[in-house]
Structures are given as structure tokens and as C-alpha cells.
Amino acid sequence: MKKKQRIGILFGGRSGEHEVSLLSAASILKAIDKKKYDVVPIGITKEGRWVTASDAHALLTGQQAPENPLLAGDPAATPTAAVIKKGEAVIIPPVPAESLQPLQLSASAELARSRPALDLDVIFPVLHGTFGEDGTIQGLFELADIAYVGSGVLGSAAGMDKAAMKRLFAAAGLPQTPWLSLLRSEWNANPRACTKKIEAALKYPVFVKPANLGSSVGISKVHDRSELAAAMDLAASFDRKLVIEQGVGGPGAKPRELEVAVLGNDSPEASVVGEIVPGAEFYDYDAKYLSDTSVPIIPAKLTAAESKQIRQMAVEAFKACDCAGLARVDFLMEPAGKKGSKKKPRIFLNEINTLPGFTSISMYPKLWGASGLPYKQLIDRLIQLASERHQEKRQTQFSRV
Structure with missing residues (x-):
């Protein structure tokens, strides 16, 4: 009998699209062929803790994940490897420095040791937005040498950063609406100069966006100068880099x-x-x-x-x-x-x-x-x-x- 592939469905995360991620993961977990695959749900809470098994199910259904200690089947395993390769680590601390501390094995770690490793064949990340589709988690998969669904580090980062993306589109000769990019620090230091720069390059209406976010979070349509400052402040609350695009079709027209x-x-x-x-x-x-x-x-x-x-x-x-x-x-x-x-x-x-x-x-x-x-x-x-x-x-x- 052919061995079933083990597929890790990774969802949740620290981004503003956490809830959208849960909806996507729930649909995949419902539809995926259980006869063909062994499925391991892996969740990441809004605080950055990683949870698996019943705790991941609790996260998916909106319940509070328990405050368990970090578990690992092998004391020599790193926390990330424990989650990705074993599937039995329950929590990874949200603070990177904590992961450098020795693993604290609880009594249930003995049980974890006795279980066979849930080596995953493929991870299906359903992490929308920051820390999920920006190349960060993809870099982790590359370090772990594990197959994963979707773009690699470069493609993910370029697809997430709208300013970098637009420069790649321009290099490929693809038609785009006029746009420019500004840093949050530039806007905070001199809003008047930034406003002049925007109005010199673009015509209203314009769209103001955080460069690194999805699902239209933090995006505003700006009809005239009176709406610009609020839109810039909103976008700047989500990212250090802002993208301003000229609307298509002109005032009163919907593309x-x-x-x-x-x-x-x-x-x-x-x-x-x-x-x-x-x-x-x-x-x-x-x-x-x-x-x-x-x-x-x-x-x-x-x-x-x-x-x-x-x-x-x-x-x-x-x-x-x-x-x-x-x-x-x-x-x-x-x-x-x-x-x-x-x-x-x-x-x-x-x-x-x-x-x-x-x-x-x-x-x-x-x-x-x-x-x-x-x-x-x-x-x-x-x-x-x-x-x-x-x-x-x-x-x-x-x-x-």
C-alpha cells in the first residue's frame, strides 16, 4: 500500500489577516482528501505562539489556546525544527531570545519521546499577510529543507512589498497606473513636503496603501487634499513604507x-x-x-x-x-x-x-x-x-x- 503523504496545514499568524487565514485553513482541512493525506494542523496565535493537534483545532474554532510549556520529542531539537519536523511541539515562545534558552521538558515530554516523528512531506502555509506571505516563513522552510506550497523567499517578498513589486513589473514592461513610494519617516518629518511631492506626480483620486499588507487592510481612497493626511497616517500605522497610486478612470469613474x-x-x-x-x-x-x-x-x-x-x-x-x-x-x-x-x-x-x-x-x-x-x-x-x-x-x- 502506498504511504500517505503527511501534509502540515499552517494557519493563523500575527498579521492583520489572522481571521482570514483561519477561514482559508478551515476550508482546506474540510476539503483535503484524508484518504490520500495524513493532515497535521499547525496554528500560530496572534501572539506568535505555535500550536498543534488539539490546540490548533481550538485556535481554528476561536477558543483560547492553553498556556502549555514548550514540548519537544528530542532535547537536542531546536524549537522550530520540533514544530516543523515532529509536529508534536506545542508552543514556540513569541520572543526570539527565549528560543535560545535550554528546552524545559515537562513530564509529557517522555510521552513525546516515545511517539514516532511526524515528519512532514509538505507544508501548506495559509498565512495571509505579514510574517506569512512576505518571505519570512518561507525562509524557515528553506532552512528546514522541507517542501512547501507557494512562492519562495524572493517571490513572496516581492509579491508582498508593493513598491518592489511595481519596480519588477516596470522592468518587465507591464503597464501600471502612475505611483510613488514614501517612507513613514519622511511623512512624519515633513507632511507638507510629501503632500507637494504626491500632488506633483499624481492626480486625485489616489489610493494610499501600506506597502507590505494584504486584504486591502489600511488602504484608503483619497478624493482630494483634505483626505490625504488621515489616509497617510492610517497606512503608516501598518508599515514603514507607503505606496500612493493614481486612480484609474479619473474623478467619479469606477474602473x-x-x-x-x-x-x-x-x-x-x-x-x-x-x-x-x-x-x-x-x-x-x-x-x-x-x-x-x-x-x-x-x-x-x-x-x-x-x-x-x-x-x-x-x-x-x-x-x-x-x-x-x-x-x-x-x-x-x-x-x-x-x-x-x-x-x-x-x-x-x-x-x-x-x-x-x-x-x-x-x-x-x-x-x-x-x-x-x-x-x-x-x-x-x-x-x-x-x-x-x-x-x-x-x-x-x-x-x-
Whole structure:
């Protein structure tokens, strides 16, 4: 009988998207084929503690994780290795310095010693936002030499940092709306000079965003100067780097918001194009998760040429950021001109999301469902891609001897 792969589903985390992560993980845990995989849930609390088994289930269902001591099956194991390789460590302290202290083994550590290691074949991280899709956790997986779903350190970091991402898009010749980036320290030191710089480069309305955050957290649409300071302060509360983008379509005009799901490693493929008609002025956090007024249209009503162009741009964006596994690529399309106008609406690349929402009703799985790949099979394919990428990496030599 073929041995079942052991899959760690990693969720939660310290980011502002903690709750979204729990929803994604719950959907995956419900849908994943238990006949094909042994599944190990691994949670991270908002405080940064790592929990497994029943404690992870408690976190997933909104219960308080118990204050257990750090457990490990092997006194020589590091705390991170204990969690990733064994699956039996219960808590990792949130303060890095504490992990340098000797492991304090409780009475139940003897039981842990007697259990076989839950060596994981693949980790499926469902950690949206900071510390989950920004390359930090991916670096940990690389150090542990374990296969994982999604982009590597570079692709994850580039996909998270909107300023770095936009520079990569520009280098690849992909069309974007005008934008600029400022540091929180620049804004705090001289708001008036920053305002002048923004207004010299961009036209209202503008969107102000934290560079390193997702799910539209901390994003504001600014119609004029009177709204700019509050938007900058909000974005600066979430990140040291701010991105300001010129709106598409001009005052009073709503661009079309289009999305494409990309799947693959070195030879990625694009799904059909979908469209979101937001119930709010733009597709903000509330419109995404707290309201049912936003309407997804799959496939989007586009010409064959427009659809082909957007899908090609999605793959190019994926490659420009050196992504792997999965990503959702978002576009803005100018509103249609006056009736009879021969001018074609321009299409702008907005951003790439390397760990998009993964509930069964999230756009990424729905786009692939509409493209002929249902949710459960999509999970299988992502696990397969993670294994293939890990095997390919093993062809790389890291030492001269």
C-alpha cells in the first residue's frame, strides 16, 4: 500500500489577516482528501505562539489556546525544527531570545519521546499577510529543507512589498497606473513636503496603501487634499513604507476590477478572467469579507482579445516576481467610454497576491473551478507542485565538496 503523504496545514499568524487565514485553513482541512493525506494542523496565535493537534483545532474554532510549556520529542531539537519536523511541539515562545534558552521538558515530554516523528512531506502555509506571505516563513522552510506550497523567499517578498513589486513589473514592461513610494519617516518629518511631492506626480483620486499588507487592510481612497493626511497616517500605522497610486478612470469613474488565478512553477498557467463588482466605492476589506454586496462575475464579460491580453499579463507578472505554486493577479480596466467611442479601455496591472484567500468561495479557487479544476483537485495540484519544486531544488549544489 502506498504511504500517505503527511501534509502540515499552517494557519493563523500575527498579521492583520489572522481571521482570514483561519477561514482559508478551515476550508482546506474540510476539503483535503484524508484518504490520500495524513493532515497535521499547525496554528500560530496572534501572539506568535505555535500550536498543534488539539490546540490548533481550538485556535481554528476561536477558543483560547492553553498556556502549555514548550514540548519537544528530542532535547537536542531546536524549537522550530520540533514544530516543523515532529509536529508534536506545542508552543514556540513569541520572543526570539527565549528560543535560545535550554528546552524545559515537562513530564509529557517522555510521552513525546516515545511517539514516532511526524515528519512532514509538505507544508501548506495559509498565512495571509505579514510574517506569512512576505518571505519570512518561507525562509524557515528553506532552512528546514522541507517542501512547501507557494512562492519562495524572493517571490513572496516581492509579491508582498508593493513598491518592489511595481519596480519588477516596470522592468518587465507591464503597464501600471502612475505611483510613488514614501517612507513613514519622511511623512512624519515633513507632511507638507510629501503632500507637494504626491500632488506633483499624481492626480486625485489616489489610493494610499501600506506597502507590505494584504486584504486591502489600511488602504484608503483619497478624493482630494483634505483626505490625504488621515489616509497617510492610517497606512503608516501598518508599515514603514507607503505606496500612493493614481486612480484609474479619473474623478467619479469606477474602473473594472479584474482577477486571474495563476498556477504552476516554471511553466505557469492562467485561469479564466473574473471580475469583482464591489458593493463599496472600491474593493476594500469590508467589501471582501464583511459584506455580501460585492458580486463576482466569472468569466468576466470581455472580448477574446482582452481576455487573452490579461491572461498573458498575469503569467508575465508571475514570472517577473519569480513566483511559484499559486498567485492571484489583479488588474484595473478603464471604464468604457461614451457610446460609439472607438477608444479601447486601457488595462493596468494592479498587484500580485502570492497567498490569496483560499476558502471554497474565494476568487482564486472559484476561478480555477470555472477553468475546470475543482477545489479538492486544486489542493492536490498545489501539493504536487510543492513536491516537484523541492525535488528540483535538490539538483542545486550548495557546497564545493
